[in-house]
Amino acid sequence: MTTVLTPRRSALYMPGSNARALEKARSIPADALILDLEDAVAPEAKDIARKQVVEAVAAKGFGYREIAVRVNALTTPWGADDIRAVAKSGAAAMLVPKVGSAEEAAELSTALDEAGAPESLKLWIMFETPQAVLNASTIGAAGGRLACLVAGTNDLVKEFRGLHTPGREGLLPMLTLLLAAARANGLAALDGVYNDIQNAEGLAAVCAQGRALGFDGKTLIHPSQVEPCNAAFSPGEAEVTDARKIIAAFDLPENRAKGAISLDGRMVERLHVVIARQVVAMSDTIAARTT
Secondary structure, three states: OOOOOOOOOEEEEEEOOOHHHHHHHHHOOOOEEEEEOOOOOOHHHHHHHHHHHHHHHHHOOOOOOEEEEEOOOOOOOOHHHHHHHHHOOOOOEEEEOOOOOHHHHHHHHHHHHHOOOOOOOEEEEEEOOHHHHHOHHHHHOOOOOEEEEEEOHHHHHHHOOOOOOOOOOOOHHHHHHHHHHHHHOOOEEEEOOOOOOOOHHHHHHHHHHHHHHOOOEEEEOOHHHHHHHHHHOOOOHHHHHHHHHHHHHHHOOOOOOOOEEEEOOEEEEHHHHHHHHHHHHHHHHHHOOOO
């Protein structure tokens, strides 16, 4: 049985107040686009940004790209209007900043219900406060429309009064808690942004780290980061070849009833078949994508 997965290797933030950027987004090869009404938009531009984003989503033309809209928090003057606008925009997801509890997550799902959002509109939440870290397990289990946890690494460093380091040592415990909360509840998980746009080597290192931890992909702040991120979070040729070999080996009549076999000098178990099918499914989905 083939597992169908949604690639979310790259999720690029695009400022909602920049009409030119919204148009350019239609041709950027990111798996997801986060049209931003929050951090990237000045207070005086919030209303026009909301209007432009809703119009851009309604116009479609984004191809395979998953469209999320990051709204302002409900505690701001713009949050309630943002939610009402996004609810009927046709976006795939609404991303909400600084959610610190399961109760807040549940309230957001209810707010979308009350605004008449279709069931297809999912809730993504930013994981970026000490409260979110302490409440990770209950936030992940909030249910409702919740579908994805997104690491807000810049805010986490700020709130914990930490430092940005190449190895992200201070962030690793928090990122692990986010992943545990996501995986325990069948949610997607996206790593945080990388700030040094010119540092290709540094980007490659944190992408490799994020994939090794188990993230589905990474949020990005510049189009130049998309293709390296896609490559880092895509199954490699050797990985896909090995996965197909594992599947084929367990499909042999003599191995179908076995829980473990020896393959190329290593012990391979049934759990590796599950992983292998996910790898192949993801590789096939990516290969089939068109603009």
